[in-house]
Amino acid sequence: MACVLVHIEATGDQPSAAALSALGDARRIATSLGAAVYAAVVVPGAPPTTRAGRANARAQTPRPGPATSTGLDDETTDRLVAALGRAGADKVVLIVSGSDGPAIWSSTGPALAAACDHLHPALILFPATPAAGDIAPRLAARLGAAFAAHAVVELGPRGEVVFSRSVYGGGYRRRLALDDLDRPVVVTLPIGHALARGGDDAELLIFDLGADRDRRVLAIAVATPAPAPPLRDARVIVAGGAGVAAANWPLLERLAAALGGSVAGTRAACERGFISSDREVGLGAQYVAPVLYVACGASGSAGHLGAISPDAEIVAIDRDPDAPIFRAASYGLVGAIEDIVPTLLAALERR
Numbered sequence: 362m363a364c365v366l367v368h369i370e371a372t373g374d375q376p377s378a379a380a381l382s383a384l385g386d387a388r389r390i391a392t393s394l395g396a397a398v399y400a401a402v403v404v405p406g407a408p409p410t411t412r413a414g415r416a417n418a419r420a421q422t423p424r425p426g427p428a429t430s431t432g433l434d435d436e437t438t439d440r441l442v443a444a445l446g447r448a449g450a451d452k453v454v455l456i457v458s459g460s461d462g463p464a465i466w467s468s469t470g471p472a473l474a475a476a477c478d479h480l481h482p483a484l485i486l487f488p489a490t491p492a493a494g495d496i497a498p499r500l501a502a503r504l505g506a507a508f509a510a511h512a513v514v515e516l517g518p519r520g521e522v523v524f525s526r527s528v529y530g531g532g533y534r535r536r537l538a539l540d541d542l543d544r545p546v547v548v549t550l551p552i553g554h555a556l557a558r559g560g561d562d563a564e565l566l567i568f569d570l571g572a573d574r575d576r577r578v579l580a581i582a583v584a585t586p587a588p589a590p591p592l593r594d595a596r597v598i599v600a601g602g603a604g605v606a607a608a609n610w611p612l613l614e615r616l617a618a619a620l621g622g623s624v625a626g627t628r629a630a631c632e633r634g635f636i637s638s639d640r641e642v643g644l645g646a647q648y649v650a651p652v653l654y655v656a657c658g659a660s661g662s663a664g665h666l667g668a669i670s671p672d673a674e675i676v677a678i679d680r681d682p683d684a685p686i687f688r689a690a691s692y693g694l695v696g697a698i699e700d701i702v703p704t705l706l707a708a709l710e711r712r
């Protein structure tokens with residue numbers, strides 16, 4: 362196998378926590394297969410130039426080109442490469458897409474596909490972020506690759522790589538062995554805390570697609586900027602369900618602020634308009650991997666719980682002592698949100 366490629370979302374020189382967790386999984390797989398780990402970061406770079414006549418993407422190694430080619434200055438590039446190297450990457454690939462904006466297929470996918478055409482990775486991994494939900498299946502279709510969503514990586518007795526995912530509401534697991542596939546595989550991985558320890562000497566490659574850039578999309582504007590930090594990196598999440606009355610949501614905001622966390626919701630809460638749908642946690646929405654998850658007035662449906670990392674410590678508050686959430690929780694508080702949360706807040710504020 363030539364390489365395992367991981368899509369990295371980064372802000373400047375800071376890879377996201379979700380990306381580092383996927384790199385940890387990639388390192389484990391690549392070590393087992395004797396393959397190299399490529400960390401691929403799509404950067405906006407300079408606006409398209411008129412370098413006509415360039416038919417193919419090109420790779421430069423080992424130093425970055427001028428800052429304008431990637432949009433990152435040399436120091437930022439060095440810090441990013443070092444961070445990704447320490448997290449397990451053998452090579453860091455900066456792919457200059459020429460379009461700006463959030464990571465979605467239009468801004469990122471064609472550039473990533475062009476780099477994959479050049480590098481021929483056997484395995485392309487994404488942490489299961491909202492961006493991955495948009496990019497990964499389209500990339501698989503573009504490359505003619507197999508696609509597995511939200512799969513956990515297991516190593517078989519002979520070191521073979523097996524992707525495993527729960528199906529039918531968690532009642533069964535479907536396993537897919539990499540050896541059985543005769544094509545590249547694109548996989549989105551649940552976000553965990555599987556960090557790897559690599560060296561400081563990752564090699565840098567730059568793919569500047571030049572004349573091959575997709576010029577249909579040069580910039581993407583976000584109409585309403587997200588008011589809160591992304592859930593995928595949150596270490597503490599306070600989630601509300603249908604059991605939290607509209608008037609009590611400010612209590613959840615205060616609890617999240619007191620714990621240094623973010624507020625999220627179940628689908629039922631989002632559908633009632635208590636919280637915006639970009640804060641929904643669930644199998645049909647976002648996967649999260651906090652250290653602490655405080656579930657308030659959420660019954661604990663499989664669709665909701667299945668998207669919370671098994672490593673998270675769950676504290677549940679619900680007035681129904683038989684609510685399924687208590688079976689998943691480490692700590693349970695039986696009672697009404699409007700009684701328990703103010704008591705918790707008073708205790709936290711006293712400290």
Ligand SMILES: Cc1cc2nc3c(=O)[nH]c(=O)nc-3n(C[C@H](O)[C@H](O)[C@H](O)COP(=O)(O)OP(=O)(O)OC[C@H]3O[C@@H](n4cnc5c(N)ncnc54)[C@H](O)[C@@H]3O)c2cc1C
Nearest residue numbers: 602603604627628629643644645658659660664680697698
């Ligand atoms: C295809 C499909 C995909 C889905 N994807 C998702 C998904 O991605 N995410 C998701 O969340 N759901 C998803 N669902 C919906 C999911 O099945 C549940 O319906 C939903 O999660 C229930 O949300 P809830 O726990 O907030 O509401 P409920 O199940 O109604 O629970 C409300 C809880 O609040 C408690 N309560 C009520 N009042 C109070 C009070 N005053 N104080 C304390 N407790 C109180 C009740 O005892 C109850 O336990 C999906 C469903 C389908 C069919």
